[in-house]
Amino acid sequence: MLTDRIALRQRLEKATDHLETPVAVVDLAAFDDNATRLTERAAGKPIRVASKSVRCRALLERVLSRPGWRGVMAYTLPEAIWLVRTGTTDDVLVAYPTANRAALRELAADPELVSAISLMCDHPSQLDLVDQVSDPADRPEIRLCMDLDASWKPTAAVHIGARRSPVHSAAQAGALARTIAERPGFRLVGVMSYESHIAGVGDDPPGRALWGQVIRVMQSRAFPELLRRRAAAVRAVSEHADLEYVNGGGTGSVAATSADPSVTEVAVGSGLFGPTLFDTYRNWKPTPAAFFALSVVRRPAPRIATVLGGGWIASGPAENSRLPVPYLPEGLTYKADEGAGEVQTPLIGAAAEQLRPGDRVWFRHAKAGELCEHVNELQLVDGATATPTPTYRGEGRAFLG
Structure with a gap:
């Protein structure tokens, strides 16, 4: 969907000329077109919408009503609880660990919330925090998702990617899965690995051709390593848990991540709005919305x-x-x-x-x-x-x- 800037400006001006500035808009034609194209790139695997990149319930509900989109990736537990209670979704993965004790107490006390929400986990100490606010003997099992570090470490001294989870190897993933399986009051249902150095880094930065080549070389080497390691980690975790989903990817890697046999769903958010950071990708550019x-x-x-x-x-x-x-x-x-x-x-x-x-x-x-x-x-x-x-x-x- 190409953008005719003159026509777009005229349309936005006409639609909002009765409003005072600042005014923020979402062009629904571009939003829907991006949603369709992302579904095509996912090649049949469901897309979990990343609410951090939308932050508007009406638009979350709009995209979730479309074929191919299922569930929300939230960024805080209070947000996840709110989305369930408002009927926006009954399937939420909280993408980051939480330390919100009040929200943990609310979650543990409500079977409906427990059945709809998965908490992120990458260390046993996070389980300790949950147990501090609710006795595992007096609550339903809390659903957990393990965060597998997707970064590339070609040498011991080099770390390329976001600093997220300490769980990097298949052995570490298996060990944590075993620990969770032995803890009462918890159930491991998913694995997530976000390849930020691939999905979140544009490979065609304007005016920096040489740096773009460096990025493309890095990504061409990092992604095959992740495919092997993620598959091994999923096998190791599956020895201790019945996984419902393996989540991966982002706007910048939908097609590649969807082709990974170990991944069962992809996460996308920014591709619906098409912000400027995604103008620097060669493989796919969303329409500005x-x-x-x-x-x-x-x-x-x-x-x-x-x-x-x-x-x-x-x-x-x-x-x-x-x-x-x-x-x-x-x-x-x-x-x-x-x-x-x-x-x-x-x-x-x-x-x-x-x-x-x-x-x-x-x-x-x-x-x-x-x-x-x-x-x-x-x-x-x-x-x-x-x-x-x-x-x-x-x-x-x-x-x-």
Whole structure:
């Protein structure tokens, strides 16, 4: 689905001209197209939607109603409980370990929640924390998913990938599975391994051809190693547990991860919104679906237009790739000595000459769901019509705030 920027700008302006800025929108045609294309890339394996990259219940429910999408990968236990209680889903994998004692008590006291939610585990001490807040003899078995470290370690001194789980080898996975099997009050039902160095690293960074070659060489060597090790780990874990699912991948590796025989489902979130970090992938680029608009408020010079706000910086390393990108109209960029400001952002370029106070500049966020932490509503744009729907924040749910 190609993006005609002029037509897109006209449509977004028409749909939202009655609203004040900042205004955040999701283009439903692009969102649905991305969902369809991701299903095709998954080649029949179910996709678990990563809520961290969406953070809007209406959009989670929209994608979960589509064929090929099943279950939610949540980022906190309180969020998982909320999603179950609101009827958004009855199948939630919490992708990160939790230390929220109140939420653990609520989970352990409710059989419906216990049957719907799996907690992440990579060390026995996390089980100790659960037992501190609920007696294993007085609760249903808590469902667990083991986090298998997917990073590549070509030598003892080299670690490529996110620092997540300490469980790296098949032997370590088998040992932890045995420990869990021997602990009352727990049941191991899944394994997850997120290959961040493949799914989350673009292999075609603009203006950095040599670095792109380095990334592609790394990924070509790291992925086969992961396939062998993940399969061995699943075999080792299966000696002690009846696994319901093996989860892997992300937006940047859907097709490759789905082809792994040891994986039964893939996780995807960012590919629905199409943020700028995924512009640097060669194998597949989602259609941009999420945008936010800020108003021009001053003209300090002929080729400078200043918008109100703009400092919606994405998490990760402090570098330009984490800045939102001025997208519509084309031809705008930041002043190098000011960047994206909290209250005002000067934009430079030929397009700035045509902008006047009251005009809008449309941005794309570097990441997906983090956009929703800045607004209470998303405008769901269908054609030239916008329908407001609350974000997590708009429903009073800032789970990491």
